[in-house]
Amino acid sequence: MYLETQKHFEARIRSLLEERYDLRVDSVPSGTPPDLKFGELATPIAFELARKLRKAPKIIAQEIAEALAGLEGFAKFEVAGAGYINAYLDRPASVRATATPRPATPPESPFHAMVEHTSINPNKAAHIGHLRNAILGDTFVRLLRAAGQTVTVQNYIDNTGVQVADVVVGFRHLEGKSLADVRALIDQSLNREMSRGTKTPADNRDALKGRDFSRAMSETQLPGASAPAALRPFDYYCWDLYARVSQWYDHGADDEKAARKKLRLDTLREIEHGENETAEMAELISTAVLRRHLETMQRLGIEYDFLPRESEILHLKFWEAAFEQLKRKSVLYFETEGKNKGCWVMRRSGSEAAQGEVDEDAKVIVRSNGTVTYVGKDIAYHLWKFGLLGRDFGYKPFFRYPDHECWISAGRGEEPHPRFGSASAIYNVIDVRQTDPQANLVQALRGMGYTGQADHCIHFGYEKVALTPRCALELGFEVADEDLNSPYILVSGRKGFGVKADDLIDKLMAATRAEVDARQTGASAGRQRIAWQIAVGALRYFMLKFTRNSVIAFDFRDALSFEGETGPYIQYAVVRIRNIFRKAGLAESAALAEFANLSAPDLESFLCGEENEDIWTLWLRCARRSQVLEQCIATSEPAHLAKHAFQLAQEFNNFYHKHHILTEEIPARKTFLLATAAVALRELIESLALLGIGSPEAM
């Protein structure tokens, strides 16, 4: 609503400039003034025009403002300061438009976006860094879909990497386990999952509120920490084993270390080659861990459509097809001199090496021993994503969600299957350390002449999640003295140092369940559902409120907070509104229907004047969602929407305290206040849904 008004305003000024001054401008800047007394929309355009027109800005502003008079949707225009043109909306008209429900979804465009996120190595449990990735990716998917785009969600599985090999080495050589043993272990932990419930310590509520946090830490049991090894979730088991193997490689005599490294490489080769017992064990492990990852993410409402695996990229010879194309298009060339002699290399973007000169800075794609590097495989994979490879995966159903199937790549697939690939745009949710490899990828696409695709190959980068020193200490990790005063400490999967995703979710669930139990008396299942919605709300909001390039220093106190700028704060505003309508015995739609009959003078009196500023502010915020959505997509930054939802809740709470709705004596005004609450409710629910956060019936 606000967005259309703003565009309308800008367009009118543009045509005005053309009519009056014969001036064409590319765009008219406009924005929200710092205070309502300056109106709802303003432009400083008179300042830029001052030189061109050789007139004082104030005079130009005056002329434009006069010519704007009567523009639909606006009450008046004024000139302020040295030459700002301030526009004042026609409040009754604006409020009516905002109250009118908009068409549910914009028309579907043929634009097909592919978002790849999560992509955790399937050798250990997911940790909080992976949660940031998945939550950012999933939220962005929701935003794109809300904007009418068709989106498929991929989760890339590197099941043949050295990390998986390490766990295989661990099972075989540290634990002496056979293929059958590993299979049995997996079956066992699957059975355990089936009967697993969520623990809810009932009496640690005060402790969790922060007064005695260390006590709460010890009382809230970590599900993995103390259970017997064989009964622990399989991904937790692998988490520890992976850390042990990493240690094992680094210890012992030199010849011992060398032998262990060789074991590692041999294992990796066998896995890559396939069709042997090592590869079978790797497949077993990676698939079991992958299932755990999908379950973890499902707890947060995160789902996938397709899981492409590295093993198929290898066995279906994607690289060979890409290599032919790369050679034919001269993107790769064979280096005969210098340090990269004997390799197939690619020039980097911005390379300054002259023609004929040896480009030492070139990126190696095929090593001198003939094997392909990671970037090479990635190029092949991305050609497939855009439908440019000329090959396809086989597909098998893998994981069933309530309303759709998630498919996985396979050597020999099943028919029929949905079509994947051939995207118009792709978004890769990967942390910022991958900026260089991602740039190489785009460079290769560009070099092959796929410039349109290169422009739509977007690195959706984000910073890491680290731990505060205090949090690291709470978890029982040793912290070096020099790190004690640093703002954050990096996690390390290789050292088993970090916070597991499921542990955090369990902790949140325990805390929200305790809060809900203290306030609600309904059936246990209902309370559990509410606790779950709040836990997810707290976690997702926590991960989304930071902009992508800010490092999150993780701390349980902040992440488990339900007050202030948090998901539960917003959810609480929703519950408050629902309570009002419950108590009034009225449906929101009924309130809005009555509202439609209010006269413009009535609306005018309810919306104007000092004492009603907060109400008008709330309506304005409600009108802004589409504008914020557009901004989020343009900047690939979901944090704007998180902020918007919070501000909306904040403004509603403000309104809630100032105006008591149900005791309002003037009928028309009561109708108006109810409609205000109804619209705020609609906008809160919609905004939260876009963030993947549910709106509880009660809290």
Add this chain to the structure above:
RNA sequence: GCGCCCGUAGCUCAGCUGGAUAGAGCGACUGACUACGAAUCAGUAGGCCGGGAGUUCGAAUCUCUCCGGGCGCACCA
């Protein structure tokens, strides 16, 4: 050495393509539950927006430089 990111209140962070008086949460201190639930609200204190220069009518925002912090630049995956 080359490249990228960051530096805003005690702490953690917002600040849209340059715009009017720099915002929020937490923490601290004051207050508000006989009204739609206080997971809330109102108020107070707290800022040379890292330093300097430049562009501009106008800079937290753009350019340069310096200081301080982080991360990339492998024939690793």
